Amino acid sequence: MKAIQITAYGDPLEGLELVDIAEPPPPEKGEVLIGVEFAPVNHNDLLLFGGNFPVHPPLPSLVGNEAVGIVLQVGAGVENIKVGDRVTPPLYSFTWRERMVIPAEDLFALPTEVDLQQLAMLRINPPTAALLLSEFVDMKPGDWVVQNCANSAVGRAVIAIAKGRGLRTVNLVRRQEQVAEVEVAGGDIVLVDENDATERVQAMIGDGAVRLALCGISGTATARLVSALSSGGSLVNYAQMSGDMSAPGDFRPLMRKSITMHNFYQNKPAFRPKVPQILREAVELIRTGKLMVPVSAIYPLASFKEAIIHTQKGGKVLLEVNGAR
Structure with a gap:
């Protein structure tokens, strides 16, 4: 064999x-x-x-x-x-x-x-997305979640699961040609992840609350997510795709807006009992074409x-x- x-x-x-x-x-x-x-x-x-x-x-x-x-x-x-x-x-x-x-x-x-x-x-990215959306902030329908790496498999699962839960997504991508792909996948707002992205996000959501930020890149991209969060929001890091283990940038918003930071690892014992039901939820999204x-x-x-x-x-x-x- x-x-x-x-x-x-x-x-x-x-x-x-x-x-x-x-x-x-x-x-x-x-x-x-x-x-x-x-x-x-x-x-x-x-x-x-x-x-x-x-x-x-x-x-x-x-x-x-x-x-x-x-x-x-x-x-x-x-x-x-x-x-x-x-x-x-x-x-x-x-x-x-x-x-x-x-x-x-x-x-x-x-x-x-x-x-x-x-x-x-099925086993890694949809459960990661579902747990990121449920385990750190008590999200309410209509709330916004901002994420980078939105064109990734995790990012697409975040979009599909968030939409099913009545949440809205701000999605940051690395290249302009990825914007249309993520919009087709269901992203509510899709922007290129660059220096003015935070200001553009704030202008587009108005009085909406960005209560959760999901980082799969690290480095300067992390600092931009912090700036996009509303007061009392939470930042969750689940990967370091850039390879940059530092997070340079202006982190004063952490203090001014009482931002909390978390790290995520799917295979924690506390998460395991929740995965079977998440898998069934994800299979239905795949079956209906909402997650691909x-x-x-x-x-x-x-x-x-x-x-x-x-x-x-x-x-x-x-x-x-x-x-x-």
């Missing part, structure tokens, strides 16, 4: 290799065997490869944080899913392999009419290095694993 294995943290093009491993054993009580069909290449995968992620398995280790697959066999006592169902494995199940045995608890059958590629991206992440390219498992290079340059990339064959 083919799988991707990491042997050294650092450069993923040097530390990862395609290997042959033993087939998994038959599923035991409460377990299922699945054949992995698609697995995304996520930025948190890249962080893991570099040794800069909370999940830090001893080496050598299999890798992969997300996937969709078909149930090939069920163990004793499994009643919530059956052979032939599509499911998405738990986070950090090391999904870049053809077949795997996973716990059946909390799994549910995904709808058959929904694009498998979209379902492969454009896929830039699909690579076979053996071409994982090309997939990683593509991801480093930008764009959502999937590996086609085809473990059900």
Whole structure:
């Protein structure tokens, strides 16, 4: 059976290799065997490869944080899913392999009419977006949330989930050509993330309350989000896409407006019980076309290095694993 294995943290093009491993054993009580069909290449995968992620398995280790697959066999006592169902494995199940045995608890059958590629991206970004919108501020219908990185998979999920909850979004993107894409995705206000963005936001929302800011970039972009917040608002950082771990800029608004700051990590124990219901909410958004992440390219498992290079340059990339064959 083919799988991707990491042997050294650092450069993923040097530390990862395609290997042959033993087939998994038959599923035991409460377990299922699945054949992995698609697995995304996520930025948190890249962080893991570099040794800069909370999940830090001893080496050598299999890798992969997300996937969709078909149930090939069920163990004793499994009643919530059956052979032939599509499911998405738990986070950090090391999904870049053809077949795997996973716990059946909390799994549910995904709808058959929904694009498998979209379902492969279900486990990380939609729950991140939903939790960002619910766990730090008691948002009310009509409130505004401002976010950078709005064209990302998390950003698109924030837009879709916020709209379903009656919230309005201010969306900052890096390039002018991304404005129309995010408007089509449902963003209420979409602006290029540049120095005058804060003033333009304030002029456009008038007396509206911007109670929550979501930062996936860090650096100077963080300071602009702080300036866009209303008094008493909260800033939540969930990623550092710029690679800049500092946050230069004028942070006097933190004091003047009583801004609070938080860091987010999805796999905290307090969040885990909430994820199954969030996944169902996200599946419905995908099914109805309200949430869709454009896929830039699909690579076979053996071409994982090309997939990683593509991801480093930008764009959502999937590996086609085809473990059900």
